[in-house]
Amino acid sequence: MPxxxxxxxxxxxxxxxxxxxxxALDGLDLDVRAGEFVSLLGxxxxxxxxxxxxxxxxxxxxxxxxEWPDGSSKIGFVFQEPTLMPWADVAANVRLPLRxxxxxxxxARDAVRQALARVGLADFAQSYPRELxxxxxxxxxxxxxxxxxxxxxxxxxxxxxxxxxxxxxxNNDLLRLWQELRRTVIFVTHSVFESVYLSQHIVVMxxxxxxVFADIxxxxxxxxxxxxxxxxxxxxxxxxxxxxxxxAMAGAP
Amino acid sequence: MSDRALRIGLPVLMLALVLLAWDVVVRxxxxxxxxxxxxGLVLNTLIADGGLLxxxxxxxxxxxxxxxxxxxxxxxxLAVLFxxxxxxxxxxxxxxxxxxxxxxxxxAPLLLIYLPQPLAVLACAWIVAFFPVLANTTLGLQSVDHNxxxxxxxxxxSRWQLLWNLKLPSALPQMLAGLRIAxxxxxxGAVVAEIAAGSAGAGSGLAYRIAESGxxxxxxxxxxxxxxxxxxxxxxxxxxxxxxxxxxxxxxxxAVKRER
Numbered sequence: 001m002p003x004x005x006x007x008x009x010x011x012x013x014x015x016x017x018x019x020x021x022x023x024a025l026d027g028l029d030l031d032v033r034a035g036e037f038v039s040l041l042g043x044x045x046x047x048x049x050x051x052x053x054x055x056x057x058x059x060x061x062x063x064x065x066x067e068w069p070d071g072s073s074k075i076g077f078v079f080q081e082p083t084l085m086p087w088a089d090v091a092a093n094v095r096l097p098l099r100x101x102x103x104x105x106x107x108a109r110d111a112v113r114q115a116l117a118r119v120g121l122a123d124f125a126q127s128y129p130r131e132l133x134x135x136x137x138x139x140x141x142x143x144x145x146x147x148x149x150x151x152x153x154x155x156x157x158x159x160x161x162x163x164x165x166x167x168x169x170x171n172n173d174l175l176r177l178w179q180e181l182r183r184t185v186i187f188v189t190h191s192v193f194e195s196v197y198l199s200q201h202i203v204v205m206x207x208x209x210x211x212v213f214a215d216i217x218x219x220x221x222x223x224x225x226x227x228x229x230x231x232x233x234x235x236x237x238x239x240x241x242x243x244x245x246x247x248a249m250a251g252a253p
Numbered sequence: 254m255s256d257r258a259l260r261i262g263l264p265v266l267m268l269a270l271v272l273l274a275w276d277v278v279v280r281x282x283x284x285x286x287x288x289x290x291x292x293g294l295v296l297n298t299l300i301a302d303g304g305l306l307x308x309x310x311x312x313x314x315x316x317x318x319x320x321x322x323x324x325x326x327x328x329x330x331l332a333v334l335f336x337x338x339x340x341x342x343x344x345x346x347x348x349x350x351x352x353x354x355x356x357x358x359x360x361a362p363l364l365l366i367y368l369p370q371p372l373a374v375l376a377c378a379w380i381v382a383f384f385p386v387l388a389n390t391t392l393g394l395q396s397v398d399h400n401x402x403x404x405x406x407x408x409x410x411s412r413w414q415l416l417w418n419l420k421l422p423s424a425l426p427q428m429l430a431g432l433r434i435a436x437x438x439x440x441x442g443a444v445v446a447e448i449a450a451g452s453a454g455a456g457s458g459l460a461y462r463i464a465e466s467g468x469x470x471x472x473x474x475x476x477x478x479x480x481x482x483x484x485x486x487x488x489x490x491x492x493x494x495x496x497x498x499x500x501x502x503x504x505x506x507x508a509v510k511r512e513r
Contacts, residue, residue: 058403077407083400086504087422099418100408128504148408 007069008034008152008184009055014064015209016050024050026209028064032186034151037178039187039195039202041241043249047210048188052154055186073184076145078155082137084129084144090116091125094144101148115143118177135166142174146181155187159194171197172225179222192245196237197229204241206248213248216241290473298473299480306462306474310481313443313458316371317489320378320439325432327379328386336394336420337412353384357442361449374446374458381442382435389431393424426505429497436489444482459485 011030017023024047032038040048053059054066056077084093091112098108116122119139129137138158145153159167175198178185189195195202196218204214218237220228228234272292278284279291286294299306331349335342357377364373397420405415447460459478466474501508 053403056407058406075407077404079400079404081400083398083404085401085419085422087425096404096418097408100405100410100414130504130506 006034007031007067008073010067010069011051011054011061012065012067014051014054014061014066016047016054016059017062023209025054025061025211027211028205029212030203032152032184034070034184035182037175037185037187037198037200039189039199040205041189041192041195041202041245042205042210043207043245044190046205046207046248048205049156051205051210052156052186052188055152056154073151074148076148076150076153078138078141078145078153078158080157080160082129082134082141084137084140086129089126089128090121090132090140090143093129093140094147096144097148111147111149112143115147116140118146118180119143119173133166134162135170138162138170139173142177146177151183153183153185155185157188157190160190167194168226168229174198175222175224192238192241196234196241197224202241204244204248214244216244287470287472290476294473295476295480299477302474302477306459306478306481309457309459309462309478310485313440313447313460313482314485316374316378316443316447316458317440317485320375320382320442321432321436323375323379324382324386324435324439328383328431328435329390329428331383332387332390332394332424333416333421335391336416349384349387352380357381357445358449361446364446365450370450374443374450377446377449378439378442381445382439385434385438386428386431389427389434390424393427394420396427397423426501426507429493429500433490433493433497436493437486440482440486440489 009032011028014025014028014030015023016025028047028051030051040051042048050059054061056075057066058077084090085096088096094115095108095112098111103111112125113122116125119142121136121139121143124132124136124140129140132140141158159170162170171194174185187195187198199218201215201217203212204216205211206213216237220233220237276291276293279289290298331345335346357380360380361373361377364376367373368376401419401423402415405419410418443458444460447458448464451461451464459482462478463475463482466472466478498508
């Protein structure tokens, strides 16, 4: 296989038709290699979230298959909203996946402390979600997804509802985490700029029905920082991806 | 004057004015106590008949409390059962509604025929109180955040984990609202049943004292008993509101103090 690393998950000709008759996905093929950061980019309604939920097993494809070449992986999922339990403090929220898996008490405490430290929320373990800002809630949500040490992190437009300053900060922190932990990330977004900044390659999807229009590599080296965000290279990649997205939305293929 | 002082001060002032007017009218028109006793006489009766009325209050409150407890356990239990099985919900829910919409005053005499009197009174308190608990808890259990459901699904939570860690806590605010309504209603149910039973010549609860005093034209004692009943109702409401506030104060919007 080109690129060396083996695939962690593959979608093979996946179709999804909802009960309402809406065709969300029609023949989606996707190969995600271990350790890579890939974005699914497309307008709303292109089925990118549906594809992510199918990978997570939260939704079942109508036809087609999800293959796990090396056996199924542990998955962490970050939703568009922080999706925290309002009645539980941050530590209890982050601990939830471990609790549901009946993890050992001491181990769980350590894992929670570590996950919170990674996202910079060590001092907020006892806070309740309503006491946190939008960005901090999202950090807690990411900490929860990391608590089980998943091989595959699925993120469904996690920063779409945040202001730009917070979003940039979280983009940087996410990249830092990705480089530290070397997990695979599938990141769903409708922002060209966000996807170019974060990803190694971007899968551009067509709307209604959703399928892959283009797979664009972003070969810029990591670590990426604010200098990259303001560079000519970055602008160039953004233009390429933007044009591809424009063609995909024009209903090309 | 602060808002808080007004909220407490104004009702107290209103009460004082009404009591004064009441007293003045009774004195000015020399209304006999068997028609309308003055507030002073009512208070005196409350103190003089204190022992008797206190005993009766305890009887009524015990019934109310037991009815409330059964309503809470039954309402929450049934709502949980409904959330676990659609078949059970479809089979039973219409009858829960029928039980609720049939006036308890009309059911009480029947219950008094078939059940021993204390049990019949308890059954009435339960019937009135349990539906709001059931309906609110059911609503709460059905209004769980969809993403949280997906999250529990992702981590392969068992049915029991889902119920205990997600559905019940997220239904807590609605459940507590239901319990707050049920507290007042179980007192009403107990009183209605006691009055129905009282006309059959049995019982010793506070409502029975009211009926009995009515037959004897002991109007001051009627007022005194009525006053105790209202105070009991207020106490129940405050107790349940406080409980609700204590449970929700850390996280739910309804209990969180907002700073401006």
